[in-house]
Amino acid sequence: MKRFLFIGLVSCFQIIFGQNDSTLINSILNKAYEQESANPKEALKLYKKAYKKSKENNYKIGVIKSLQYSGIVHSDMANYDSAIYYYNKALPYSLDANYQRGTGGLYINLGNAYQYKGAFNNVIDNYIKGIKIFETVKDSSRLGMSYENLAAFYNSLKNKEKELEYLNKALKIIPKNDKERIAYAMGDLGLANMKFNRFEQAYNYFIKADSITKTINNTRLNYFAQRNFGTYYFETKNYNKAIYYYKKALPFINDINDKYYKNDLILELGSSYALNKDHKNAITYLNEALKTAERDQKIEIQAKAHLQLAQVYEALNKTSSAYFHLKQNAQLKDSLLNENHLKEINLLEKQYQSEKKDKEIAEKKIALEHNQLELTKNKNKLVLVSISGIILLIILISIWAFYAQLQKVKNIEISKLEQQRDIEKLQALIEGEEKERVRLAQDLHDGINGDLSSIKFQLSSIDSKSLSIETKTLFNKAIDMIDYSCDQVRNISHNLSPTTINDFGLITSLKNYCNKLEGFHPIKINFQHFGNDIKLSKNIETVIYRIVQELVNNIIKHADASEAVVQINSYDDNLFITVEDNGKGFESSQKNAGIGLKNIASRIAFLNATLEEEHNPSGTTFTINIDLKNIQKT
Structure with missing residues (x-):
């Protein structure tokens, strides 16, 4: 016991x-x-x-x-x-x-x-x-939520009919006392109706969802209520109101700490500012959306942000930046949902819908198999003839495709040979020009500069005490002029052959060049470098140096500018060079006749680069885009 x-x-x-x-x-x-x-x-x-x-x-x-x-x-x-x-x-x-x-x-x-x-x-x-x-x-509440999720999925596939179908199913099955789920469903129905341009119905759903939201203390629901109004005004092109409601949604999404929705909201804010012509705020929000999307690997948001940034930069006439973002958008779009996904999903849904009719389908399948057997017997001859014709057609197409491909390969090879020949010609011209510059620099330094130094030495040996005051003044002035001429010859020699490239590289050489020019000319030249270190062959660095040198010389000679900027941006495999001034620009006749600009064009062609120019009364801007992968090929 x-x-x-x-x-x-x-x-x-x-x-x-x-x-x-x-x-x-x-x-x-x-x-x-x-x-x-x-x-x-x-x-x-x-x-x-x-x-x-x-x-x-x-x-x-x-x-x-x-x-x-x-x-x-x-x-x-x-x-x-x-x-x-x-x-x-x-x-x-x-x-x-x-x-x-x-x-x-x-x-x-x-x-x-x-x-x-x-x-x-x-x-x-x-x-x-x-x-x-x-x-x-x-469980009608969870079933309604599941229908909402399925509707959201069809939304991501751009299948608006299926999205609307499952949202209506959700609203019908959700219990009346589940106000939160009803509010979500109404908000989603409003968005779905907007896709059919039924804006009045959409707005009514948003009003109903918002009225329910005000009776519930739910941060996430508050976020969607404000965001939905923002979307409504965005789609109806009232961008000021869209921005207002999107900003009202921001505090709620920060409390929720949902990275995906926050990223998407920032993107919509940037897009609203862009369409409202507020480019500064648009770039700020779009870059923030792009940064977080890259971090969270949200390809769709990255693609949208790049596309919107391309449109903003195009509106600002920043064609290089616009092209860069447009290119990124195209690459990202390729990795998104393709047609095969949609086919597989539709097939699975059909399988789900047909499970309730398995017995009927099985009976029909037996009848179909019997009929198919009869049809197969009657069509055997036709099939054999068709197969023979198809095989013959495939052979003919294959032969044609083979020869077309051979011709295409041959044309590509010819184009490559011609391109290589042009590059070799340009390279020979540039190398010849550099050798001649080195020879001239040596002659100036060793010849004229040496002679000037000798003249100064001879004049310095004269006893100036025996000279009159007036003669002595002229004598000292002559000595000063010889010193100035020596400096000028030395600078010309250095410009002809910049030895600092071999010793210190492109960036240091350009910086020293800009600093020296400020000492001899009444212009402020601001040199800037951003991005990665640049490591190129000395030949390529010399070519780039010559391009910048020619552009800066044109500013000094023709622009009447008080300030100029030389900016080097290196990002991954791209090198951007910007040279701009606040001068008067120059006429088209000057542009076409200038030997300097022709030299620049030949060097640009040698680098397989692109040059963009902007001329207006408030200054001139040259932007050069160099693909470093192409430079390596040259």
């Missing part, structure tokens, strides 16, 4: 302590949930603690929730691979515990994470698995 009593007491203690353990774990989960928005890293630590305690006490629901909620936090932080890892880790526990609602939620979470990551092949399958579970357990 005592033994049975002891066993009973042990069982009681196990139940009591087990309940206490689950209560403690749920308390940790609640604390973690409260930290998700404000301090996601702390939330993850608490979920990890809850997971360990749940494992120790074999508390399966605690294990599932701690893993699932960790995945949600990672998803909110745009760490989608980590989110997928935690959802998949939680699934076996949920299936083993027969926790259907939890399992359905995990499948929906997986669908969301794959969608945000861009792995579209895995999205629809997980959504359908989750929907089937919620249909089975008759």
Whole structure:
């Protein structure tokens, strides 16, 4: 009797302590949930603690929730691979515990994470698995949420009909007392209606969603309410109001700490400023959106930001910058969702819709197979003839394609040879010019400069004491003129052959050149260098030096400028050179006749570079874009 009593007491203690353990774990989960928005890293630590305690006490629901909620936090932080890892880790526990609602939620979470990551092949399958579970357990609230997620996915695929269909399904099935979900559905329906240009209906949905939002203390819902109004005014081209509502949404998204939506909101703000002709603010917000999108690997947002920046720079006549961003946009668009994804998704959806009619389909399939067999017998001869014709056509097309490809290769080779010949001619001309410059510099330095020094020495040996005051003044003036001439000859010699390139490189040589010119001419020349170090062959550096030298000389001779800027920007495999002044510019006749500009053009061609010019009464700007990969080829 005592033994049975002891066993009973042990069982009681196990139940009591087990309940206490689950209560403690749920308390940790609640604390973690409260930290998700404000301090996601702390939330993850608490979920990890809850997971360990749940494992120790074999508390399966605690294990599932701690893993699932960790995945949600990672998803909110745009760490989608980590989110997928935690959802998949939680699934076996949920299936083993027969926790259907939890399992359905995990499948929906997986669908969301794959969608945000861009792995579209895995999205629809997980959504359908989750929907089937919620249909089975008759959970209308979660089923409505799942329909909303599916609608969001079709939105990302630009399938507006399917998006509207699932949003209407969601609104019909969501319980009337679930105000939060109804508000979300109405907001999404407003956005969907705008895609059909039904702006009045869209605005009514937004008003209804906002009125519900005001009765609920929900930061995320507040964000979407303000953002939806911003989107409405953006689409109706009232950009001032769009900016107003987007800025109202910013504090809410900062509290939510959702990187994806914040990034998208910043992009929309930049686009609104751009379309409102506020280019300064547009560039600021678009660059911020681009920076965070690159960090979070959001290709779609990167592509949109690059395209919008290209349009802004085009409006500012910054054609080089506009071209750069347009090129980046084209490259990113290639990696987005392609047509094959859409076909696979539509096929999976059809499979889901057809599961309820399996028996009918099976019967029809048997009948179709029988009919197909009969048709095959009757068409065998026709098929053989068709195949023979197709084979013959393929052979003829292949022969034509082969010879066309040979001709194409031959034409490419001829073009390359001609291009190489032109490059070699330019290289020979430039090398010959440099050798002649070196020879002239040597002659000036060793010849004329030496003679001037000798003359000065001879004159200095004359006893100036015996000269009259007037003669002595002329004598000293002659000595000064000889000194000035020596300096001039020395500068001309250095300009003809800049020895600093061999010793110190391009950037130092250009900087010294600009500094020296300021000492001899009444003009302020500001030299700037940004970006990576430049490492090129001395021949190429000399060519670039000559281009800048010729442009600066033109400014001094013709521009009547008080200030000039020489700017070198090196970024990855691109080198941008900008030379601009605040002078009067020059006439087209001067431009066409100038030998200096012809020399610049030949050097630009040698470098396979591009030159852009802007002339106006307030100054002249030359922008040179050099692709360093092409320089290496030369």
